[in-house]
Amino acid sequence: MWLIAGLGNPGTKYALTRHNIGFMAIDYLLKSLNAPDSKTDFKGLVNKFRWEDQEIVTVKPQTFMNLSGDSVRPLMDFYKIPLENLIVVHDEIDIPFNSIRIQKNRGHGGHNGIRDIHGKMGSSDYIRLKLGVGRSTNPEIPVHEHVLQRFSDEEMTALPEFLNRSVDAIEAILRDGLSKASTKFNK
Template sequence: MNSYLIVGLGNPGPNYAFTRHNIGFLALDILARSYGAGDWGTEHKAWVLKFKTDHGSVILAKPQTFMNRSGESVQPLLAYYKIPIENMLVLHDELDIGFGQLRFHKNRGAGGHNGIKSITEQLGTMDYARLKLGIGRPPKPGPDVADWVLSKFPKEDESALSDFLNKAGDAVESWMSDGLSAASTKFNG
């Protein structure tokens, strides 16, 4: 039976809850609910939730190190649970994809995302799957990028956000059941 590590990136604390930068955390919350999983615990500087599915054992992880140091949590989790890197998926926000769109990638650079940069540095490789969750760029004129990613989703986007997070959950499920290539074909828009 396979084991999977699914990491959602974000920043800890109530000030960052429901911000664009924390969409990885939000996606894991939806995924956990869809499986009726239990309570989150703390391990290796992350909130961790473990459960079983038809596909195998699943560990959801939300690093609590702040985004720029995510690798300090991810690398020890991967090593401790002896999960092969091909069974790890990292979900994170992506400015260069429109809100509501998602894309699977593997063997790509960080593209300016400091959480991905930290994970890649700690693992010593880019050879892991990522699910980029589109948050889009800020409107012009408008906030700068740092303010944009740390801003909360507006109330009028709540319904679309819910649909998007459910779609992300379906994409993760497809990745576990069908593999990266098939999930990419199905979900990359």
């Protein structure tokens, strides 16, 4: 069994912001796999379904980004999912928009949602699917404001293809394993 957690903030105010790309990726994944409707549980929007030979649980924590572990940890415990079967999908400012990086056992890099999950899990030994949102081209805009801004019109045009590739990356991890998926997507 796998848990795939897409990070973001709840509410329409944050719906199309860079910080919510993890939520968007989960939405694309659920749609592409014809998954059942989400239910509210474990402080998140949760889906449970089978895909190929895998049992999958997805969650979009509704705790706000900085408390994402409050949703992820109880799900891991309830379903007895091993840490190596956790995939966290999140925004990453240190790689360009439209770029994907798959990594495991790394520091939080200042990302508060990841910092909280590290703390609640007591480890960083899980898979992260980093979706590049880039840094602001305006040095006057602090990082916390940049990630809470909506995508530009140009980015919005590219977003569907980017999110479809994120689904491909998740499927590659599930089907082929971390090493092969990393080789394919970490370019």
